[in-house]
Amino acid sequence: MIFEEGPDFNLTTHDHNLLDWSEDSISYIPSFLDDPYTLPDAIAGCECWPQDQEEANLIHSPPSTTPVVAPPTTSPPSLPQPEFSKKRKLPTSSTTLDKAAAHQNRRRTVADSGDEDDGVSEEDGEITRKQGNGRKGERKGNGGNSGSGNKEVRWAEHLLNPCATAIEAANLSRVYHLLYVLQELACTSGDANHRLAAYGLRALTRHLSSAGIAAAAAGVPGQGGGPADDSPSFASTEPKLFRSALIKFHEVSPWFALPNSLANASILQAVTLDSSNQRPRPLHVVDVGVSHGIQWPTLLDALSRRPGGAPALVRITVAGAAAPPGPFSAAPPGYDFSSHLLRYANSIDLNLRIDRADTLAPRSLSLARRETLVVCAQFRVGHGGPEDRTAFLRSVRELNPDLVVLGEVDGAGESDDRFPAEFGRRAELLWKFLDSTSAAFKGRDCAERRVVEGEAARVLEWGAAAAEGCERWRERMVGLGFREERFGEEAVEAGRALLRKYDGNWETRMAGAAVGLGWKGQRVSFCSLWKPHTRSQ
Template sequence: MTLEEGPDSDQTTYHHQHHHLLDWLEDSISFIPSFLDDPYSNTESIAGYEWWTQDQDQANLLQTAPSTTPIAVPPATTTTTITQSLPQPEFSKKRKLPTSPITPNKVAAHGNQRRTGPDASNEGNGKFEEDGDIPQKPASGRKGQGKGNGGNSGSGNKEVRWAEHLLNPCATAIEAANPSRVQHLLYVLDELASPSGDANHRLAAYGLRTLTHHLSSTRIAAAVNVPTRGGGLADDSPCFVSTEPKLFRSALIKFHDVSPWFALPNSLANASILQALTLDSNQRPRPLHLHVVDIGVSHGVQWPTLLEALTRRQGGAPALVRLTVAGAAAPPGPFSAAPPGYDFSSHLLRYAKSIDLNLRIDQADSLAPRSLSLASGEILVVCAQFRMGHGGPDDRMAFLQSVRELNPDLVVLSEVDGGRAGDGDGSFPAEFGRRAELLWRFLDSTSAAFKGRDCAERRVVEGEAARVLEGRGVAEGRERWRERMVGLGFWDEGFGEEAVEAARALLRKYDGNWEMRPAEAAVGLWWKGQPVSFCSLWKPHTGRQ
């Protein structure tokens, strides 16, 4: 399918205004920064731009009515075990779980003592305390517990991560076919899991759903009674595919507004495309075509900024800008799918026409040259963001090989940084633990981004992110991706200084726990001292002619 619009000869010269993206979003939301008058050097204006304009209804999306539904009390036969082994919440006293997993034997050994975690200033000593507070599941619709840390428990720079201390032992117990321990941990998780609590409660809810699904396919399934009190999530909990298109678009834009998870890699990618165009203009004063192959998760949100910048670059915009959306060529994964009926092409084409830019949008189901309709003389950029990390190692190599056969002028590769992931034994507990750790960073950062408040947009993006728990692939470190790219005949290209400084300025508008760490020819995004993702640039040893 091909959609094409050319410049209107009767249209007057477009003037930059604060509301210039309202047309693209059908007079609903604006998210293009006004710093594009000087897009990569005016760092002060980048830090303060507004991504969208909220009307009264949109502002109300962040407000939810508190629930009056009482919290169910567990059956008498399990009350003693659960209340004695539950981790302490942040609601009254700031306490933490001991670092060792909780077991029924430990609970019995301590009699009527209730387990309380170490104080935030003395993490790890795992004390017991008389008359401790009984943990409670937050009521539905409960708002976050404070703003400084996005509603998470703990104090100072230390954080409570009790959900993983329950989920990971449960995964291990399932693998070891230990039904009594699985039964106990499932009841504990069900007591605490909530899709509207803090990051721990939400992780417990998503993890509980994944573990019960996995349990159903094991030989001990019949020996375990899966709790049905409602702590977990229903199979139809919000995700991208099941979301109404209007809410889906609002969630995309709102998430870019409050979190740099995708916004920062998008900024670096756009700046790098402009950089490649500028370098090429030394040989061709005004290239005929710029062709960007989009294999990403932005669903159109990334591109208005680039289109606007192209019209303002010295030397003018290319005579034709082609955008080929080839998401179907990569394995599916979190954030890759859109709901039925969502199509950003018409909005983007109308916006391009309003700024007098000749834009053509195509769809491709593979990376075959014929499917992409490659043309000689065009600058070919493959923008692959957060799509190649799904599937197994063979799938990743096959995809990268297809990219290499295109012999592009530039490849933008952004992926989740799994650090040391890949060194495990490949067992279910090991892979589940790594996925749960990644999801924790996402949920913890979104809790801070939304100030601990619950809203429809937050539930949609978190529900989609939770699909990582069910995936086949495991996030790998940047070095492993570098080995693949070098082995296929690519060499890494450094980011321009202006692109890095603009990204730093953009990051200042987000929570202070985010940081950007340039490393060799890549830029890493980190949350609370832990890697989240990286963005890198690559060129083939022999460029396209």
């Protein structure tokens, strides 16, 4: 598919439009994107950003006060030897556990003094840290090199996955041993491995409590006081920080920004003329996604600049409640993007209407004749079980839309009901997220990063978000009566241009007709276009 008319959908305007909307004005300060960690005076007081934003960007957690719990009196079994090289191995004895505890105390002491660590190595059975020269109050960080995507340095998964297996087998002595090591290494402000260990520790101890062995969980290290127990999530975040985190994350990471931009380009293409008066038909977008309004300013701006004129009416119906809940779907109480988006639309002379619906029933959506109907489902359908996914997509098919945009996590393998296997898949997805955010935020431990990472960590406790790949989604859509469409060349090229502003480890690839997003050669997500096989006009 190609654009038959209209302006090129220039995705490089993404930040421009986003900042316009967030400031409720048409002013734009380019220097803000040149240094995203320093706010210009002109927008420092904007209600979309915390008043002390410059300080908030450098918030560090105080040294952990989590008590170190002694390992059980029974001698714990040795850890399974992971597939490290001969120079790399994890703690396997109680002596090494003592050294790991000492290491943790040293790390806390270093954090107090301001000389942050900038790397981790495991050699000769010991966990040691390479000392950096970071300034006091600022984590030196190592960008995206904290885990490098290489299995040899992804030690957190080599602790978390055997622990999940031990919990499933009710092998409590092994559980105690592994959780003790995890507790000593977990840190939500460390590198990707330390942060994954922290979030994984929280998820495993909670699962231990709900798996019928709650009495044993009371004595598990980290239970009720682990390093990630107070990590923020979208639902618990103050609305201003929530919006700030959304905008900042889109600026520094393409995790959602690229699929959203591809979706917007395709929606713009779907706008067609009304045969009766040669004007664009009203556009109705059913939003079943996780953007919380961040996706739409760029689309509205492109519609307003369309040579043929904007549709007489643009409707956005937020129908997230119709999809299974999952990570990134919640918003804090009191957050409402509608008023900001309506003011922005008014500033560019666009007639916008925003509604909300709890279901995808035609009556709930107030469908109208001769409108272009687009269902945009981004990162929401993949939660719940396969039956839930099929039921949701069937309800989409019954709407007989002009276009369906489906974006999801691109996992590998089929769903597995066993806890260890499913936990391992979700831990791998979270690793990619944490490793990529290390690069995106340049190793800085700021409030916005903590919010998005705390929310992403919910994938360890929700449904099997990473269980299915693009191929399985394609089979499901075809089986429900959809046919796949290709993205226009302009949209794909603009997406690649957008990706160049982010870390060089990101890449796009064609997955059939879909566009896939990858991090360090590993699949992350895909975005695809669909139309019903037959559609009545």
